[in-house]
Amino acid sequence: MVFPHLSPNVEKLGERRREAKLAPVIPLPILPAMAEESDRRPPSEHASRMRRPAEGVMTLREPPHSIELERAVLSVLLQGEHAAAMHVVREKLPHPLGFFQRDHRIIYQICLDLDDEARRVDASSVAERLQNTTFGVLVERLRQQQALQEADQLDGMGRERLRSLYRYRDEDAAKQYEESSLAAIGGFDSLVAIMEAYASAAGLGSNADLIKDLYLKRQLIRRLGGLVDNAYRSPDPFRTLVEVASADVLALSRRADGSQIYSIDTVVDETLEAIGERQSNPNVGVQTGFSGLDERLMSLRPGGLYVLAARPGVGKTSFALSLVDNVLAANGDDHVLFFSLEVDRVDLVKKLLTGAARIDFAKIESGLLSPEETDALTAAADQMRQKKLDLMDVSDLTVQGLRSVIKRHQLEVGKLALVVIDYLQLLSSSRPSQTEYEKVSEITRTLKVLAKELRIPVIALSQLNRESERGGQPRPPRVSDLRGSGSVEQDADAVIFLHQESGQDDDQTRAQGRSLKIIVAKNRFGPMGESDVRFFPARQRFVEVPTGEDGTSAADQPPAHQRSSVRYDTAPEDSENLFM
Structure with a gap:
């Protein structure tokens, strides 16, 4: 086949490629003599013509996005099987414009509104709201958000202001x-x-991060496009344009790494919103079950990191289990996750059953149980099965693996409701060459960020150094x-210590219980101080000592004379606040 409009050289090249059974060469269009034509045009028309190809190139490019990623995130939300999914996504994508596709923006806008109303987010609830709206x-509200975004006001808004943009009326x-x-998005x-x-x-958080990254890239393109247009039109000097460009790029980088600077009016609105939520939900924190400790900590705050430390053998693991049992009793619908890097999970449950069945730990350990004690142990085990306590015993776990x-x-x-780690010095660091100080620093920082991200309190048990054991008493x-x-x-x-003033462990101490002090040595959101408890190791029980009107505890008063056999039989009483 002959192409008469092609040059002979191109025809010969095509014949050689056909002989080699290769695809024919597609001829390139001949470009016009732009230099000659431009010489005959006025300068203003020439500048306009030079700008148009750049604008054409921009319109041919589709903004960065991924429909598959957006569908993957929305799929998890619409399934409604993961209670924390909405929290994970909205932490990274606080408004619908983080999504690119229009229908995805509409669906996510409904998800945000339902979540603000504390309603379940799933396909049924989203479809119901879409059908009623x-x-x-919804399109008009997306346009309003788009206008605020173009004015660089959307990303700096607090949650309450954002909610006003898409709240159902x-x-x-x-x-x-x-x-x-x-109906507009295609039905159910x-x-x-x-x-x-x-x-x-499991990949929900990373997928949301990728969508956020694509959103920030679109914002970067929009800002840079405006800077290019401004460079064409503005009479400002180069230095001024560069400063404006640097400020715009810096603002985007702050949003990317979470280091955005907030104006005081925005923070005041967020603070008043948090105070209002606390007023309507005064018991939003997690109670430990020890009144003296709860009064100082004002409960365990969501997002808080609490360190519980004691010398070896004082009973910090038993105290942590007692605290966990109190939390489970008060928050029956929520789970508690307990990591044990030192004690086997079976031994942990033995401690729990000892307190619940009120049987000496030595009898459970040895298996020398009477028929009555066996029945009590069986009943305690049946109750234990109903509790939402999850255990993980592992000896080699990195802090990133824990996260x-x-x-x-x-x-x-x-x-x-709570995460407990026993204990933090046994966690491995990401780099084996780290010093002890660097390792602990990485662990505590990761735990703090994790607690804040998931909005749950984390208790980390800790060792004390040898300096605390030097000396006599x-x-x-x-x-x-x-x-x-x-x-x-x-x-x-907060840093909490368990301190045993006397190291004695004789018959009188076992009968009356070890006298321990719960010392709040650091408290970021409340007062420091101490309270008294008695610990009965044989039955893994902690009894809080009441405080008198003068501020002194009953433990500081001289004990009344009583035979040790009577004390052993009557202590502790069922009515006391015990570890059950």
């Missing part, structure tokens, strides 16, 4: 199905198609006695 209303109701947003089948898209709940396990477990079980521990004390003191919201 006029499509034009009675006047938004659709009169007919054809006017509804559900479109939600089912998204929900059935392959998506892993992954906690985040994955929260997605699986829903809300976590044990002195009260200090924050500086913590191993890696600098980083622990800096990252912890």
Whole structure:
């Protein structure tokens, strides 16, 4: 086949390629003589023509996005099987414009509104809200958010202001199905198609991060496009344009790494919102079950890191288990996750059953139980099975591995009331060459960030250094006695010590219980101080000693004379606040 409009050389090249059975060469179009034409045009028209190709190139490029990633994130949300999924996503994507596709923005906007109303987010609830909302209303609200974004005001808004942009109102109701947003996006089948898209709940956070990264890239392109246009049109000098460009890019980089600077009016609104939520939910924190400790800590705050430390043998693991049991009793619907890097999970449950069945630990350990004690142990075990306590005993766990396990477990079980780690010095660091101080610093910082990210309190048990044991009578521990004390003191919201004033363990001590002090040595959000408890190691029980009107505890008063056999039989009483 001959192409008459091609040059002979091109025809010969095509014949040679056909002989070699290769694809023919597609001829390139001949470019016009732009230099000659430009000489005949006025300068203003020439400048306009030089700009148009650049604008054409920009319009041919599609902004960075990934429909598959957006569908993967929305799929997990619409499945409604993971209670923390919405929290994970909205922490990274606080408004619908983080998504690129219009229908995805509409669906996510509904998810945000339902979550603000504390309603379950799943395909059914989203479809119901879409069916009851006029499509034009949602589109108009997206346009309002787009206008705020172009004015660089959207990303700096607090949660309450963002909510006002997409909150459902009675006047938004659709009169007919054809006017509804559900009909506009393709009906319920479109939600089912998204929900059935392959998506892993374990990768929800990373997928949301990728969507946020694509959103920031779109913002970068928009800002740089404006800078290019401004460079064409503005009479400002080069230095001024560079300063404006640097400020715009710096603002985007702050949003990317989470180091955004907030104005005081925004922070005041967020603070008043937090105070209002606390007023409506005064018991939002986690109670430890020890009144003296709860009064000082004002409960365990969501996102708080608490360090519990004591000398070896004082009973910090038993105290942590007692605290966990109290939390489970008060928060029956929430799970508690206990990491034991030193004690086997079977031995942990033995301690729990000892307190619940009120049987001496030595009898359970040896198996020498009477028929009555066996029945009590069986009943305690049946009650223990009903509690939402999850245990993990592992001797070699890195702090990053711990972080992954906690985040994955929260997605699986829903809300976590508390995480306990026994103990933090046994965690491995990401780099074996780190010093002890560097290792502890990495661990405590990671735990603090994790607690803040997941909005759950974390209790980390800790060792004390050898300096605290020197001398004769044990002195009260200090924050500086913590191993890696600098980083622990800096990252912890509270440091709690268990201190046994006397090292004796005779018959009288076993009968009356060890006298321990709970010392709050650091408290970021409340007062410091101490309270008294008695610890009965044989039955793994802690009894809080009441405080008198003069502020002194009953433990500081001289005990009344009583035979040791009577004391042993009557202590502790069932009515006391014990570890059960």
